[in-house]
Each structure stands twice: as C-alpha cells, then as structure tokens.
Amino acid sequence: MADEAFVPQIAHDAVARGFHAMAKPVSSTCNLDCTYCYYLSKETLAGGPPTGRMSDEMLERFIQQYIAGVTGPEVVFSWQGGEPTLMGLEFFRKVIALEKKHAKPGQKIQNDLQTNGTLLDDEWCGFLKENRFLVGLSIDGPREIHDYYRVTKGGKATFDKVFAAAKRLQRHGVPFNTLTCVHRFNGRKPLDVYRFLRQELNSTYIQFIPIVEFKNFKQVAPQKWDDRTAPRDGEPEARPGNPNSIVTEWSVDPEDWGYFLSRVFDRWLDRDLGKVMVNHFETLVAQHMGMPSQMCVYSQNCGRAVAVENDGGVYSCDHYVYPEYRLGNLKTGQLGDMVFSPAQNQFGAAKSETLPQYCRQCAFLRDCWGECPKNRFIRTPDGEPGLNYLCRGFKQFFAHAIPEIERIVGKIQGQPIKPRPRM
Numbered sequence: 018m019a020d021e022a023f024v025p026q027i028a029h030d031a032v033a034r035g036f037h038a039m040a041k042p043v044s045s046t047c048n049l050d051c052t053y054c055y056y057l058s059k060e061t062l063a064g065g066p067p068t069g070r071m072s073d074e075m076l077e078r079f080i081q082q083y084i085a086g087v088t089g090p091e092v093v094f095s096w097q098g099g100e101p102t103l104m105g106l107e108f109f110r111k112v113i114a115l116e117k118k119h120a121k122p123g124q125k126i127q128n129d130l131q132t133n134g135t136l137l138d139d140e141w142c143g144f145l146k147e148n149r150f151l152v153g154l155s156i157d158g159p160r161e162i163h164d165y166y167r168v169t170k171g172g173k174a175t176f177d178k179v180f181a182a183a184k185r186l187q188r189h190g191v192p193f194n195t196l197t198c199v200h201r202f203n204g205r206k207p208l209d210v211y212r213f214l215r216q217e218l219n220s221t222y223i224q225f226i227p228i229v230e231f232k233n234f235k236q237v238a239p240q241k242w243d244d245r246t247a248p249r250d251g252e253p254e255a256r257p258g259n260p261n262s263i264v265t266e267w268s269v270d271p272e273d274w275g276y277f278l279s280r281v282f283d284r285w286l287d288r289d290l291g292k293v294m295v296n297h298f299e300t301l302v303a304q305h306m307g308m309p310s311q312m313c314v315y316s317q318n319c320g321r322a323v324a325v326e327n328d329g330g331v332y333s334c335d336h337y338v339y340p341e342y343r344l345g346n347l348k349t350g351q352l353g354d355m356v357f358s359p360a361q362n363q364f365g366a367a368k369s370e371t372l373p374q375y376c377r378q379c380a381f382l383r384d385c386w387g388e389c390p391k392n393r394f395i396r397t398p399d400g401e402p403g404l405n406y407l408c409r410g411f412k413q414f415f416a417h418a419i420p421e422i423e424r425i426v427g428k429i430q431g432q433p434i435k436p437r438p439r440m
Contacts, residue, residue, distance in 0.1 A: 035089040036356045037322040039335050042071040044327045047100040052166040053228045053267045058235040064340035066326040075329050078347050080115045086353025097131040134182030142189035152193035158210040162203045195220040200228040204273030207280040224296045227274050229392045230265045238339035239391040244402035247395050255395045275413030282418045305426045314389040320365020331355050333364045336391045373401040381415040
C-alpha cells in the first residue's frame, strides 16, 4: 500500500515551489498478491499504465525534472509500487548517481522506499544505510493478522520474511516506519496490533492506513461513480458485509476504524506519549498547535502529491491512477508544469469545494476536511452526496481524542514539535 506521507503545503510562487512525486518504477508488478491491494488491478485497467519497468532514459528524465521543478530547499524521492525492490539494487545505485548529477547547490535530496520487505537482504540493507534511505515497511500485525491478507502469488504466508526484514533493518541501523493497513479483519483487534508493533518490532514511528475501496474500484475512478445509487450514512449498504455493500468485503467498517484509533490512542497516551509517533495522533497535535497537517488526507486542499508511472505518465495522486486523472507524460511535458497546471489546481481545490453542508457544519471540520476524496462515496443522513465513508468512525475518534490532544498542546504550547530524525 501506498504511504500517506507528509505532503508540504507550499504556495506556487517565485520563491518556493514545493511538491511531492511518488515514483512507481515497476508500476503494479509485485511478488505478493495482497487481497486488499488497490494497485495490482492497474495492469488490467483499460487505458491505465502499462506493465513493465522504468527505463534508464525515463529514470534520468524523471530525476532531472523533479529536481528542476522543486524550487524549495528539499526534494524527497518516494519509491513505491507494486514492489519497487523488484527493480534491483543496480537501479537504485543509478538513482543515487543521477540525483548527484542533477542536484542543485544547497538543495537537500532524500529518498524513501516503501516495501513489503520480502526481498531485503544484507546487501540491500547496507545500501539503504549508506545512502540514508528512510524505509516504510508494510506489516499488518502479528502472524495470524498479517498473513490473513498479505500472501504470495501462490497464497503462501509472508510474515516470517517481513519480520526477518524488520530485524535485519534494525541490525544495519536503517531507520524505518511501520505501515499497517487497518481492514475488516484487524479493525477490532487494535491492541493486538499495537502491542505487536511496540513489543515485538519496537517500532517508534507507526502509520495506520484505513483500507477503503469502492466496490467497483478496479474499473471506476473516484468521483466517477453514480451518486444516485449511494447509500446514506448508517444504512446497511454503507458498511462491509452486506450483499449490496458499496465497498469491498475487506474494507474496514467505519465504526471499527473509530474504535481502532480510539483504543490505540489510549494505549499510546498511557505508555508511549513522547516516545512513539503515530501518524494520526502526531498530525492532530500539530494541527491543534496551528500548524499544517502532516498528512495530506487531513489538509484542507490536496493536489501537490502526484504519481509518476514507469512509462513517465503523471497522475493527480497515486489513488487516482486512472485515465481520467492523467496529467501528461514526462516525454512531452515538464513535471513541475503538470503539478501546477489548471487541471491539477482544480483537482486539489475540489477537496474543500465539494464538501457537503453536513461536513461544513461539523465540529471536527478543521481536523478532518472530509479526509481523502477517494473515500467520499456515501450520502449524508439527509441525502446529500459526497460524504466520506469513514465519517462516523472519524467522529468517534475525534470526540474521544481531542480533549486529550488539547491538554497535550496546552503543555507544549510555544515549543516546536520536533520532526522525526533521519539517520
């Protein structure tokens, strides 16, 4: 799954123009067959990105255009998939060489790698350590939870390899985040998951991603669905498990999502406050201190985080890799121009402009901003379209956590929130 990383909200001006590009060098190709993966189906999507690997020519074009397009002080390359390690170490050695070749004086270049971990060996870890990569390791919890959906092409379990990868990264001193998908199976097991991440993996930076997929996501792009058939919040069809559900059977139940975050929050508050960073909690603290959201899904607008496919195709977001949201190709256009094009500006502004009145009147509007637009496919209780499928879960979590968040902010007000150190 894709990593919902911090996306800078920087204005388009002559002083600093910042954006984030997520590269997909192997497109949807992967050595695993995770049931809930939203990207594997891209290989059969009509008009979607082609299968294959990014060529050396396209790699250099991408790196040169990305560095040239960002006029701010930092460029962060995020390598995802599919499974990006299928490109092999030589590809990433070329990445480092080309970044050095095209780097601007005084501009900091960093690399992130999101991986399932199954191909990481000592040579890989040595390279990642030497070149200061930050790794995102996908792991859904202890063995019985992780292996429920995360399996190989042959249906075999993957937990042992992923757990071994985590320990190998630790031995080599490679900094890594754990990325845990919250779905229908583990949504009611929050403490089992959190206890494993903390006690077995000793993870100190934890990302939780809710698995939510519109039932026809393999063919229908976000916002291209028929709102007239959408269920209202609270109706049986607005939850997984119903024969006529609007979501896939593996999508997390909205109320389970609220339960999951609330229970983990209590444990974090009791034992790990100040020691462990959890993405949803960290950004809430920042937002209540008047700082920008550290997650794109909680920002008022989006659009400054694009996906670059193996053939140079550029898309509005990695959850919007559909023909309808294709901005162009690096062969015929400049990455920076596409990111700040009228079409992409409109895409980003639509996040706040299309919010239902139900959301605009919500006490948690500035905490949520309707979350990710790809999840807005149910109707409000009074029938207005465009409500986030997870709305009731977020309300449950915010009502539970925000009083404590405000107490935390009250104690640290005036002190900057330290960014996560990079090794």
